[in-house]
Amino acid sequence: MQSLLIEKTNPVMPYINFNAQTGVCEIEGQSYITNTYAFYEPIYNWLESFLAETSLAVDFHVKITYFNTSSSKCILEILRILKKFKDKKGNLSVCWHLNRQDEDLEDEVQYFAMATNLPIQLVWIEKTEK
Numbered sequence: 796m797q798s799l800l801i802e803k804t805n806p807v808m809p810y811i812n813f814n815a816q817t818g819v820c821e822i823e824g825q826s827y828i829t830n831t832y833a834f835y836e837p838i839y840n841w842l843e844s845f846l847a848e849t850s851l852a853v854d855f856h857v858k859i860t861y862f863n864t865s866s867s868k869c870i871l872e873i874l875r876i877l878k879k880f881k882d883k884k885g886n887l888s889v890c891w892h893l894n895r896q897d898e899d900l901e902d903e904v905q906y907f908a909m910a911t912n913l914p915i916q917l918v919w920i921e922k923t924e925k
Contacts, residue, residue, distance in 0.1 A: 796848065799841045809859055811838060818851035822873075823858035826866035835869035842876050852886035853877075860893070860900070871907060878913040892918045 801811035809824040820842075828834045846853070855877060862870060874889070881887040891904045901917065908915040 796845055799838070799845075801838075808834060813838075813841060813845065815845055815849070818849060818853045819856070820853065821856045821858065823856075825861040826859055826870070827861065827863040828866065831863075831865040831869050835866075835872070839872060839876060842873065846876065846880040846884075853880065853888070855887065855889045856892065857890070858892045860897075867903070871910060874907055874911045874913055874915075878911045881913065888916065889913060890916045890918045892920050895919045895921070 796815045798815045799811060799813040801808075803810040803824050807825065807827045807829075809822050809826045811822055813820040857870075859870070877887060877889060893900050893904065904915055904917065907913075
């Protein structure tokens with residue numbers, strides 16, 4: 796299976812790097828795209844296919860610093876897909892990188908963890924990455 800790479804060509808869309816050979820998946824930047832579902836649907840499809848066939852441990856890193864409501868729903872769907880994988884295969888870690896001063900984002904991440912029953916490790920950074 797090929798890796799999924801979506802370069803950040805616009806400030807409103809995140810950078811996506813899902814490595815099928817290592818199991819390391821990263822989503823980074825901001826997400827306030829107008830047509831969110833059209834952007835995220837291929838990501839769902841790739842992720843579901845990859846998780847169905849992989850025997851690798853998956854390390855999922857979220858480095859999103861801002862997202863709108865429609866992106867929030869899409870991120871939640873990604874986390875639900877990951878939760879299904881964790882329940883079946885168990886080889887998953889999810890880390891959300893965020894600025895210690897961003898209490899609103901911390902609250903959102905805690906909501907995501909509660910809504911999906913998926914453990915999400917908070918990784919504190921001093922400044923915004925990329």
